[in-house]
Amino acid sequence: MSALEQSRHLATAIPGPRSCELIARKSAAVARGVGTTMPVYAARAFGGIVEDVDGNRLIDLGSGIAVTTIGNASPKVVERAAEQLHKFTHTCFMVTPYEGYVAVAEALNRLTPGDGDKRTALFNSGSEAVENAVKIARSYTRKQAVVSFDHAYHGRTNLTMALTAKSMPYKHGFGPFAPEIYRAPLSYPFRDAEFGKELATDGELAARRAITVIDKQVGADNLAAVIIEPIQGEGGFIVPAEGFLPTLLEWCHANGVVFIADEVQTGFARTGAMFACEHEGIVPDLIVTAKGIADGMPLSAVTGRAEIMDAPHVSGLGGTYGGNPVACAAALATIETIESDGLVARAAQIETLMKDKLGRLQAEDDRIGDVRGRGAMIAVELVKPGTLEPDPELTKNLLAAAHRAGVIVLSCGTFGNVLRFLPPLAISDELLLEGLDVLELILRDL
Structure with missing residues (x-):
């Protein structure tokens, strides 16, 4: 090749x-x-x-x-995936578990932002991981509402379509969508300039605008989670003004709301940091990854604080193919390549x-x-x-x-x-x- x-x-x-x-x-x-x-x-x-x-x-x-x-x-990925193919292609981790799944979870717990005790669960696609992050947040908080943002894209399943902002082509004609989903304004510096330089450059001010909408439309007592892409993908590669993400995170922590970072498109070295959250030094409660995780093999993950990740009951998380052994081998080779090749x-x-x-x-x-x-x-x-x-x-x-x-x-x-x-x-x-x-x-x- x-x-x-x-x-x-x-x-x-x-x-x-x-x-x-x-x-x-x-x-x-x-x-x-x-x-x-x-x-x-x-x-x-x-x-x-x-x-x-x-x-x-x-x-x-x-x-x-x-x-x-x-x-x-990529050579290491091809080699490791081929080795695993010759050993076994599937047993279902929930039936006969295997080391590769555990090793990927250990790697993600090490690599994702934050030094505290963490846990990981593996899935197949970004959409599936986002849905599971919401499940985990609802289980932990015992609340139902979820807030996403203008221009957001989180997937093509029913819940993730509800979280996604753009109708055509992602949502048009496919409703009704999952309930208890609300939307807040994003910091979009290029277009916020229409409303004044201060809003375009002051992320904390833009976050206060969003928090006001959340307080009025939802209320923290009803809100399980806020989910946001640290840099929006399908929405236009929008980088929020500095201070927007830390201010949101601070509000979430003060109000018992789980902060979910959707790093499906931004993760794994893509943005010049292993994860885009690192650019502003924030540590999400949960981080969702997929896409770049395994160099083309279908794999996704939710990683986060142990007490949140462990909230769902035993067997409440899973899926037949989640953490497929060949995809796990590819993921470990991908992570090794990122680190060894700088x-x-x-x-x-x-x-x-x-x-x-x-x-x-x-x-x-x-x-x-x-x-x-x-x-x-x-x-x-x-x-x-x-x-x-x-x-x-x-x-x-x-x-x-x-x-x-x-x-x-x-x-x-x-x-x-x-x-x-x-x-x-x-x-x-x-x-x-x-x-x-x-x-x-x-x-x-x-």
Whole structure:
């Protein structure tokens, strides 16, 4: 696999003939509701390159939505997962447990913020882990209400759809949703500037605004948990103003409310820290992880304070596939690779490279309203020239042209006007900058 050349190469127009055949087969065989971003079908992937079935090599600035953080088919992950496959594929941890599950729990208890006694439970997906975090918080507090935030994304199951802010495509037509879910305003510095500089830059002030809404709409006596992404993912890679998260956490602790950090997209070195909470020095009560945890194998977790995690009764948590042994082997190899290869520091280097390049582009082009993010989780918010008005059409056209040029890049944001960059930390500087150069040329043409 390492023989996959790390260079962009267009062997055919995109999509090529084999991909076109597969597009037709998908239409005939796969449910219409399962959409795809790229018009190509992958054949191989390694490092910062995805090769399609027609031999086109694409620069990967998406990492399968922040999953293959250490690079696709990373050697240690392949080796350890293959070893486990030869031993056994499944016994169900709740029936015949195995060491891999325990070892992953030990690693997460060690790595997540906070020095106190912690416990972990493993699941399959981010949505499933979020649902279990809410279950645990409700069991511990004996309260029911949960608050999430504007622009939030927490998943596609019924409860997590209720927690998610954006209707289309995630919620439209799928209700009714789980009850006792409430929403509070987020700190969104770029857009809060419309209401004054102080609100845009003072996270504590923005948090007080949110707390006022929570007090009025819910009341701490009814509130089991507040759940928040330390940097929002689907909502637009929004980094709250400094002080927002610590003020919320302080209020939660003063009022007997569990603070849940959803680090599904931000976890495991992605933001230039092992977890995004570390940037503001906060220690959540519960932290939800998935995506980058196992380099592409399905695994997720809830980790947190022992007295909260141990609140549910025995057998109240679990699932047939949760903590699958092959996924656990991949997770242990992923964590080892992050630590041995210095990938937390590498994410910080990528941030410097990207913000330097994109910042210079922003200075020349008033359609780039904002450049934000941390580590290898960077976003560009596109607006109509000289305004704050979102420009989803420009975003859509830029993405389509980038895909035709062999660069995988994704969009996000409540208004559909944010380009998000999630390069694997294994990508070379040269490949990363080439991908950004392609986008710059396209933006100039548009």
